[in-house]
Amino acid sequence: MEMQTGLFKSNLVKSKKKGGETMKKIFMLTALAVLLAVPAMAAIKNTRHNLGNTGDYTYRTTSETTQVCIFCHTPHNPTQNVPIWNRNNPAGGFKMYTGSPTIxxxxxxxxxxxxxxxxxxxxxxxxxxxxxxxxxxSETMTTDKYVNRGAGSRTNIGGGALADLTNDHPVNINYDIVQAADPYFRLPADALANGVRFFKSSKGAGANFVECASCHDPHGAGHKRFLRKSNDSSSLCLTCHTK
Ligand code: HEC
Ligand code: HEC
Ligand code: HEC
Ligand code: HEC
Structure with a gap:
C-alpha cells in the first residue's frame, strides 16, 4: 500500500508540472478503469462455474441450455435463505485446520x-x-454426463467422503479475534479496502469471518482461479498477513 500511495502522489506532482497532456492521460486511464469495472456477473457465463450447456468447460450439463445461476441460486424456495441457495449442501463432519501449534x-x-x-x-x-x-x-438434468468429478481432481478441495480441510488455508476463522491478538495481521478495514471480503457467521454474529469466498469470487472476478485479486507477488496473501 505504501508503494501505491507513493505512485499516486508522484502522478499528482507530474500532472501539476506538465498540465494538459498528463491530465488527458489521467482522464483516459480513469475512463479505462471505469470500463474494466464491469459487474462480476457479466463474466460468469465464460467461467468454469457455468455448468449449463452454454459453458466452455468439461463439467457441464447437456440438458440445461439457457440458465447459469440455477446451479447455485433459485428465486424461491431455497435450501438456505442467504444467498437464496439452490443446492443441497453436504452433511456436517468437516475436519478443520486445527493441528497447528502456532495458530x-x-x-x-x-x-x-x-x-x-x-x-x-x-x-x-x-x-x-x-x-x-x-x-x-428440467428432469433430464439427472441423466446428464459430467455431474461428478473424480476424487483425484485438482479442484477437489474436501478430499472425499469425510470432507477434509486440514490441509487447506484455514476457513471459519474469526478475523477480528486473530487480528487483535496477532500483530502480523492488517486491520479488518484495511484488508477489506484492499479487495478481500469477510462474512458474518451464525456462530459469531457480526464478526468478520474468513471463508472460501474471502479470497475467491465464485462469479469470476477477472483473476485466475476465481481470485478476488491477483496473487502476483503474493499480494492477495499480504492483504491480510503482514509477514
Ligand atoms: C457456482 C455457484 C454460483 C453461481 C453459478 C452463481 N453464484 Fe451467486 N453466489 C454464490 C455464492 C457462494 C455466493 C455467496 C458468496 C459471495 O457473496 O461471494 C453468491 C452470492 C451472490 C449474490 C449476493 C452477494 C454478492 O456478492 O453480491 C448475488 C447477488 C449473486 N450471487 C447473484 C448471482 C447471479 C445473478 C448468478 C447468475 C448469473 C449467480 N450469482 C451465479 C455462488 C454462485
Ligand atoms: C486465504 C485465501 C484462500 C482461501 C481462504 C481459500 N482459497 Fe482456494 N485458492 C487460493 C489461491 C491463492 C489459489 C490459487 C493457487 C494457485 O493458483 O497456485 C486457490 C486455488 C483454489 C482452487 C484450484 C485448485 C487448483 O489446484 O487448481 C480451488 C478449487 C479452490 N481454491 C477452492 C477453495 C475452497 C473450496 C475454499 C474453502 C474451503 C478455498 N479455496 C479457500 C486462496 C484461497
Ligand atoms: C455448482 C457447483 C460449484 C459450486 C457451488 C462452486 N464451484 Fe468452484 N468449480 C466447480 C466446477 C465444476 C469447477 C471446474 C472443475 C474442474 O475443471 O476440475 C470449479 C472450479 C473452481 C476453481 C478453479 C478454477 C480454475 O480456473 O481452475 C476454483 C478456484 C473454484 N471453483 C472455487 C470455488 C469457490 C471458492 C466456491 C464457493 C465460493 C465454489 N467454487 C463453488 C463447481 C462449483
Ligand atoms: C482474508 C484474510 C487472509 C488472507 C487473504 C490470507 N490469510 Fe492466511 N490466515 C488468515 C487468518 C485469519 C489465519 C488464522 C491465523 C491464526 O489464527 O493465527 C491464517 C492462517 C494462515 C496460515 C497458518 C498459520 C498457522 O499458524 O498455522 C498460513 C501458513 C497462511 N495463513 C498463509 C497464507 C497465504 C500463503 C495466503 C495467500 C495465498 C494467505 N494466508 C491469505 C487470513 C488470511
Whole structure:
C-alpha cells in the first residue's frame, strides 16, 4: 500500500508540472478503469462455474441450455435463505485446520449450515453431485454426463467422503479475534479496502469471518482461479498477513 500511495502522489506532482497532456492521460486511464469495472456477473457465463450447456468447460450439463445461476441460486424456495441457495449442501463432519501449534485462534469446530465455505464444498468436496440442486430446470438434468468429478481432481478441495480441510488455508476463522491478538495481521478495514471480503457467521454474529469466498469470487472476478485479486507477488496473501 505504501508503494501505491507513493505512485499516486508522484502522478499528482507530474500532472501539476506538465498540465494538459498528463491530465488527458489521467482522464483516459480513469475512463479505462471505469470500463474494466464491469459487474462480476457479466463474466460468469465464460467461467468454469457455468455448468449449463452454454459453458466452455468439461463439467457441464447437456440438458440445461439457457440458465447459469440455477446451479447455485433459485428465486424461491431455497435450501438456505442467504444467498437464496439452490443446492443441497453436504452433511456436517468437516475436519478443520486445527493441528497447528502456532495458530492464534483454532478454526471453529464444524461448518455451520449457512457457512459460505459449505456452499463451495457442495461442489468441491469431491463427492456431492454438481446437479444436486433443489429446483431443477428440467428432469433430464439427472441423466446428464459430467455431474461428478473424480476424487483425484485438482479442484477437489474436501478430499472425499469425510470432507477434509486440514490441509487447506484455514476457513471459519474469526478475523477480528486473530487480528487483535496477532500483530502480523492488517486491520479488518484495511484488508477489506484492499479487495478481500469477510462474512458474518451464525456462530459469531457480526464478526468478520474468513471463508472460501474471502479470497475467491465464485462469479469470476477477472483473476485466475476465481481470485478476488491477483496473487502476483503474493499480494492477495499480504492483504491480510503482514509477514
Ligand atoms: C457456482 C455457484 C454460483 C453461481 C453459478 C452463481 N453464484 Fe451467486 N453466489 C454464490 C455464492 C457462494 C455466493 C455467496 C458468496 C459471495 O457473496 O461471494 C453468491 C452470492 C451472490 C449474490 C449476493 C452477494 C454478492 O456478492 O453480491 C448475488 C447477488 C449473486 N450471487 C447473484 C448471482 C447471479 C445473478 C448468478 C447468475 C448469473 C449467480 N450469482 C451465479 C455462488 C454462485
Ligand atoms: C455448482 C457447483 C460449484 C459450486 C457451488 C462452486 N464451484 Fe468452484 N468449480 C466447480 C466446477 C465444476 C469447477 C471446474 C472443475 C474442474 O475443471 O476440475 C470449479 C472450479 C473452481 C476453481 C478453479 C478454477 C480454475 O480456473 O481452475 C476454483 C478456484 C473454484 N471453483 C472455487 C470455488 C469457490 C471458492 C466456491 C464457493 C465460493 C465454489 N467454487 C463453488 C463447481 C462449483
Ligand atoms: C486465504 C485465501 C484462500 C482461501 C481462504 C481459500 N482459497 Fe482456494 N485458492 C487460493 C489461491 C491463492 C489459489 C490459487 C493457487 C494457485 O493458483 O497456485 C486457490 C486455488 C483454489 C482452487 C484450484 C485448485 C487448483 O489446484 O487448481 C480451488 C478449487 C479452490 N481454491 C477452492 C477453495 C475452497 C473450496 C475454499 C474453502 C474451503 C478455498 N479455496 C479457500 C486462496 C484461497
Ligand atoms: C482474508 C484474510 C487472509 C488472507 C487473504 C490470507 N490469510 Fe492466511 N490466515 C488468515 C487468518 C485469519 C489465519 C488464522 C491465523 C491464526 O489464527 O493465527 C491464517 C492462517 C494462515 C496460515 C497458518 C498459520 C498457522 O499458524 O498455522 C498460513 C501458513 C497462511 N495463513 C498463509 C497464507 C497465504 C500463503 C495466503 C495467500 C495465498 C494467505 N494466508 C491469505 C487470513 C488470511
Amino acid at each position: 492464534t485462534v483454532a478454526a471453529k469446530g464444524d461448518l455451520a449450515a449457512d457457512s459460505i465455505s459449505r456452499f463451495c464444498l457442495s461442489c468441491h468436496d469431491g463427492v456431492t453431485s454438481l446437479i444436486n440442486v433443489r429446483n431443477k430446470a
